[in-house]
Amino acid sequence: MAMADAAAKRGTSAQNGSDILVTFNGVQKTYDGEILVVKDLNLEIKRGEFVTMLGPSGSGKTTSLMMLAGFEVPTHGEILLDGRSLRNVPPHQRDIGMVFQNYALFPHMTVAENVAFPLSVRGVSKSEQTTRVRKALDMVKLGAMENRRPGQMSGGQQQRVALARALVFEPQLVLMDEPLGALDKQLREHMQLEIKHIHESLGITIVYVTHDQGEALTMSDRIAVFNDGIIQQLDSPTGLYECPRNSFVAHFIGENNALPGIVESVSGELCSVRLASGETVQARAVNIGGVGSKTSLSFRPEKVHIEGIGPDHPNRLHGRVNETIYYGDHVRVRMTVAGSDSFTVKMRFRAGRAVPLPGEELFVAFTAEDCLALDPI
Amino acid sequence: MTDMALPERQQALLPDQQGLKARLQRAERMKKVRAFALVAPLLLFVLVTFIAPIGDMLRRSFVDNELSAVWPQTQSAMQQWTDRSQAPGEAVFKAVAEDIRKSRDANTLATAARRLNYAIDNGRSLVFGTARKLPDQTESWKEAMIAIDARWNDPELWQAINQASGPFTSFYLLQAMDLHKKANGDIVSVSGNNAIYIDILLRTFTVAFSVTVLSVLLGFPVAYLLANLPPKTANLLMILVLLPFWTSLLVRTAAWIVLLQEQGVVNQFLLWLGVVDHPIRMIYNRAGVYIAMTHVLLPFMIMPLYSVMKGIKPHYMRAAVSLGARPTVAFLRVYMPMTLPGMGAGALLVFILALGYYVTPALVGGAADQMISYFIAFYTSETVNWGMASALGAVLLVVTLILYTIYNRLVGISNMKMG
Numbered sequence A: 001m002a003m004a005d006a007a008a009k010r011g012t013s014a015q016n017g018s019d020i021l022v023t024f025n026g027v028q029k030t031y032d033g034e035i036l037v038v039k040d041l042n043l044e045i046k047r048g049e050f051v052t053m054l055g056p057s058g059s060g061k062t063t064s065l066m067m068l069a070g071f072e073v074p075t076h077g078e079i080l081l082d083g084r085s086l087r088n089v090p091p092h093q094r095d096i097g098m099v100f101q102n103y104a105l106f107p108h109m110t111v112a113e114n115v116a117f118p119l120s121v122r123g124v125s126k127s128e129q130t131t132r133v134r135k136a137l138d139m140v141k142l143g144a145m146e147n148r149r150p151g152q153m154s155g156g157q158q159q160r161v162a163l164a165r166a167l168v169f170e171p172q173l174v175l176m177d178e179p180l181g182a183l184d185k186q187l188r189e190h191m192q193l194e195i196k197h198i199h200e201s202l203g204i205t206i207v208y209v210t211h212d213q214g215e216a217l218t219m220s221d222r223i224a225v226f227n228d229g230i231i232q233q234l235d236s237p238t239g240l241y242e243c244p245r246n247s248f249v250a251h252f253i254g255e256n257n258a259l260p261g262i263v264e265s266v267s268g269e270l271c272s273v274r275l276a277s278g279e280t281v282q283a284r285a286v287n288i289g290g291v292g293s294k295t296s297l298s299f300r301p302e303k304v305h306i307e308g309i310g311p312d313h314p315n316r317l318h319g320r321v322n323e324t325i326y327y328g329d330h331v332r333v334r335m336t337v338a339g340s341d342s343f344t345v346k347m348r349f350r351a352g353r354a355v356p357l358p359g360e361e362l363f364v365a366f367t368a369e370d371c372l373a374l375d376p377i
Numbered sequence B: 001m002t003d004m005a006l007p008e009r010q011q012a013l014l015p016d017q018q019g020l021k022a023r024l025q026r027a028e029r030m031k032k033v034r035a036f037a038l039v040a041p042l043l044l045f046v047l048v049t050f051i052a053p054i055g056d057m058l059r060r061s062f063v064d065n066e067l068s069a070v071w072p073q074t075q076s077a078m079q080q081w082t083d084r085s086q087a088p089g090e091a092v093f094k095a096v097a098e099d100i101r102k103s104r105d106a107n108t109l110a111t112a113a114r115r116l117n118y119a120i121d122n123g124r125s126l127v128f129g130t131a132r133k134l135p136d137q138t139e140s141w142k143e144a145m146i147a148i149d150a151r152w153n154d155p156e157l158w159q160a161i162n163q164a165s166g167p168f169t170s171f172y173l174l175q176a177m178d179l180h181k182k183a184n185g186d187i188v189s190v191s192g193n194n195a196i197y198i199d200i201l202l203r204t205f206t207v208a209f210s211v212t213v214l215s216v217l218l219g220f221p222v223a224y225l226l227a228n229l230p231p232k233t234a235n236l237l238m239i240l241v242l243l244p245f246w247t248s249l250l251v252r253t254a255a256w257i258v259l260l261q262e263q264g265v266v267n268q269f270l271l272w273l274g275v276v277d278h279p280i281r282m283i284y285n286r287a288g289v290y291i292a293m294t295h296v297l298l299p300f301m302i303m304p305l306y307s308v309m310k311g312i313k314p315h316y317m318r319a320a321v322s323l324g325a326r327p328t329v330a331f332l333r334v335y336m337p338m339t340l341p342g343m344g345a346g347a348l349l350v351f352i353l354a355l356g357y358y359v360t361p362a363l364v365g366g367a368a369d370q371m372i373s374y375f376i377a378f379y380t381s382e383t384v385n386w387g388m389a390s391a392l393g394a395v396l397l398v399v400t401l402i403l404y405t406i407y408n409r410l411v412g413i414s415n416m417k418m419g
C-alpha cells in the first residue's frame, strides 16, 4: 500500500534526523488574561507514536490540541513540529490532519467530495484524486458509499469518512479531539480498534484527546493525564495504572480505594503509614512529604485480598462488610475499612465459593508493593 | 395440550378484536375532529381573507358583466352578427339604439360609455354623442347611427362591443399582455404607444431582481458579522437591523427623500468632499428606487441568512483549514455553500416582496420607475377599471408562480431555511 510505504519512509528518515516530531516547550495559554487554561505544557511526541491527552472536561486538552493545529495561539512558550517552530505557520500550511468530535463533514458535499477536498485544495489532478479517495475509503471500509451525503449516514460511518478525509493527504501528524465521543459504547470500542489498526499500518503519528480513560488505555503508546492545565503524569498505559504518581492519576485511571493517613517512618522505597483507625501499614513511598506529613494510600480493588488471611500477615486491616454485589465474572465487596465506608474489594467469582455476607467482620490484606503512599487528597 | 389451547384462545379473541378496531377508529375519529376544529378558525380566516379575494380577482379578469347589465338587448343581438368583416345588420343596430336610449333614461349610460372607452379610443364621446343625437324614430337605425358617427360602420368597433357584452371576455387579459383581438378573431400585438404592460412587467422584474441582488450583496456581510460577533455586540447590531421594521414604511421612504435630494445631506457631503462638482440626481429615478427598496427589504435578507449562519459551527471552517484550504478557499468552498439555504430563502422573500412594492417606488421613483402594482392601484382607485386591475394582478401572479417553480427546481424549496 503506497500510503503505508510513504508513511513508513517518513517514519524512518526524519528530515532533521531526530525522532521527535512534536515538542511543546513551556506552553501557556490564557483566554481571558486571568486564568491559565494551560499552565506549563512540556511534551515531546515521537514519530509514529500514539499519544493521548486524557483528562476531565475543562482540563485544557482541546486548547492544547488547537494550539498545535494552529487555531489558538500560545500565550507563552513554543511549539515545534519536525524541529521547526510553528509560531508563524498558519494552520493550513501545517500539514496536520484533524478529526473532530462532531465529524465536521461538509454537508453539501458527497462522501467522495469530502474526502477529495484536501487533495483538490492542494491541486492534485482529478484522476489521482479519484484513486486516492477510493483507497482512503477502502481503508475505512466505506468503498461503496462514495456518493452518499453525510446526512444519510450513521454516526459511525460519518466518523470513518472524517478519518479517511484526515488521512487521505498523508499528513505526518493527525489530531483527534474526542472523535468517538458521540458514538454508542459498542461502536466506540469497535472504532477504537480500527483507529489503532490504521495507526499501526500507516505508521503515522497520532495525538488523541479523550476524557475516557478506558479508551486511552486501550489505544495509546503513551498517555498524558491532564488536570488544571498541567500534565499530571506522562506514561505508558501500564505505567499509569500500576504506578500512578499522584492521587489524581490514581483516581482518574481505573478504580481506586483511598485511605488517609500520616507517615510514621520512611525507609528507602517503603514507608510506614498510620491510619485514622490507629492501624499501621507498610506502603510504597511514591509521593510523600517527610515523617509526620499527611498522605493518601491508594489500593486497586483487585489487589486487595480478603480470603485466607492469617493473623501474622504483615499488611492487614480490619474491616466490616456493607454489601456484596454480583457482577457475573467477579464479586465486589463494599466494606468499611479504617473509617472509610466505600472501600471496595474485587473478588474473582467461582460457583460454590463462599461470599462474605453483610455485617461480617474480616481482614483485608495487600502487599506493600500494591499499596501506594501518595499526596494527600 | 398447549397446542390445542392456542387456536381456541385466538378464536375467542376475534370478536373482541373487532370491537377493538371499532373503538380505535372511534378514538381516531374524535382525534381528527378535534384537530380539525383547532385549525378551522385559521382555515376560515385564510379562506375569507386570502383565497377568496384572489379567486375574485382572477374571476374579475375574465368575467365581464358591466355592459350586459345596462345594455341587455345588445348582448343577445350580437349573436346575429355573423359576418365579422363588416358591421352587423339592422337588427343589431336597433338593439343597440334601444339600449342607448333606455340607459340614457335610466342614467346608466355612463357605465356603458366607460366600459367601451377601455376598448375604443374616444369610446365615451362616441356613446354620449350618439345618445344625444339619436332620433326617436327612424327607418333604418343603421343608417341613422352611421350618419351620427361613421365609426359605427367599423367592424373593429363591433368586435369591441361584442367582447364587452360578456359574460366572459379575453379583453383584459389580452391587454395586460399587450395583445388585442381583431374583428376577424386574430390576436395581434398592440402597436407602439399602447403597448406598455410588457414593459411594465419587465421593469417590475428588473427592479425586483436588482433589489434582490443588492440585498444579497449588502446583507451577507452584515449577517456574517451578526453571526460571528460576541452576543452582546451582535444583539445591539441586531436592533439596528430590526429598527426599520419598527418605523413606518412611509417615514423611512420620506427619510430617503430628505437624504438623497439635490440639496440633501448626501449630495452636500459629496460636494464638500469634491467628489462631484454638481449635485447628482439620486431620487425620483431608478437609483432612488433601488436605494430605498433595498434598505426597506434588507432585513428580510439578513434574518434568514443570519439564522443559517448562526447554525454553522466554527469547526467546519477549522476542518477545511486543517485540510489545507486557505481561509479564502475555505470560505468560498465550505462556508458559502452552507449559507445557500438562507440565501435562497432570503432572496425569494425579498424578490416576491419587491414584486408587489408600491409605496416606495411611487414616492422616490420617476414616472418610468413605476412598477406593476402602481398600475393595479391606478386601475382600482383612479379609473375603477376592475377588469384591467384584475388582469394585471393575474398576469403578475402567474408569472411569479412560474418563476417560483423554476426557482424551486433549481434551489429546492425544501432546502430553504426561513429562520
Ligand SMILES: Nc1ncnc2c1ncn2[C@@H]1O[C@H](COP(=O)(O)OP(=O)(O)O)[C@@H](O)[C@H]1O
Residues within 6 Å of the ligand: A031, A032, A037, A055, A056, A057, A058, A059, A060, A061, A062, A063, A064
Ligand atoms: N474559546 C475559548 N474562550 C474562552 N475560554 C475557553 C475557550 N475555549 C476553552 N475555554 C476554557 O478553557 C478551559 C479549557 O477548555 P478545553 O481546552 O476545551 O478543555 P477540555 O478540552 O479539556 O475539556 C475551560 O475552562 C474552557 O471554559
Ligand SMILES: [Mg+2]
Residues within 6 Å of the ligand: A058, A061, A062, A063
Ligand atoms: Mg475538549
